[in-house]
Amino acid sequence: MKKLLCVLVILSACTKIPFFTRSAQQAPDEVVQAFLNLSASASDLKDKKAIQELCHGELKRIFERMSDEMFTMSYMSKGVVLKDMKVVQSMVDKDVARIRYQVKVENKQGIDPTQEMNEREVELSRVDGQWRIDSIRPVGSDQIAFSRGMVF
Numbered sequence: 718m719k720k721l722l723c724v725l726v727i728l729s730a731c732t733k734i735p736f737f738t739r740s741a742q743q744a745p746d747e748v749v750q751a752f753l754n755l756s757a758s759a760s761d762l763k764d765k766k767a768i769q770e771l772c773h774g775e776l777k778r779i780f781e782r783m784s785d786e787m788f789t790m791s792y793m794s795k796g797v798v799l800k801d802m803k804v805v806q807s808m809v810d811k812d813v814a815r816i817r818y819q820v821k822v823e824n825k826q827g828i829d830p831t832q833e834m835n836e837r838e839v840e841l842s843r844v845d846g847q848w849r850i851d852s853i854r855p856v857g858s859d860q861i862a863f864s865r866g867m868v869f
């Protein structure tokens with residue numbers, strides 16, 4: 718038994734993959750859902766790091782450069798509440814995926830709260846065996862446009 722444990726520890730160290738913390742790979746639509754859920758429920762600055770971990774490329778750099786104050790104002794103000802998310806189209810081709818989804822939000826900002834439906838297209842790429850979000854762009858006539866800060 719001790720030999721088996723030693724082999725597992727050595728194998729884990731040699732492959733740089735933590736044996737006991739290895740998690741199952743998420744599908745692209747699950748990564749998008751996790752991103753949206755984290756974005757909608759952020760309550761701590763640690764959530765910024767968790768959101769950033771789901772991203773890659775320029776989108777990841779945006780979160781890296783975002784100040785804690787900007788993250789707090791954009792993500793922890795609870796002015797926009799995620800009500801529903803529905804995948805409209807999903808395309809996976811080897812190491813690239815494209816997910817189109819509709820998101821329903823309640824916008825509590827301003828004087829008159831509104832229910833809004835928006836459509837987005839997310840491009841993901843497989844990085845080190847895990848799906849990461851490269852970009853999110855609006856599709857059609859979008860009601861909310863966030864130039865800096867929260868992305869639904």
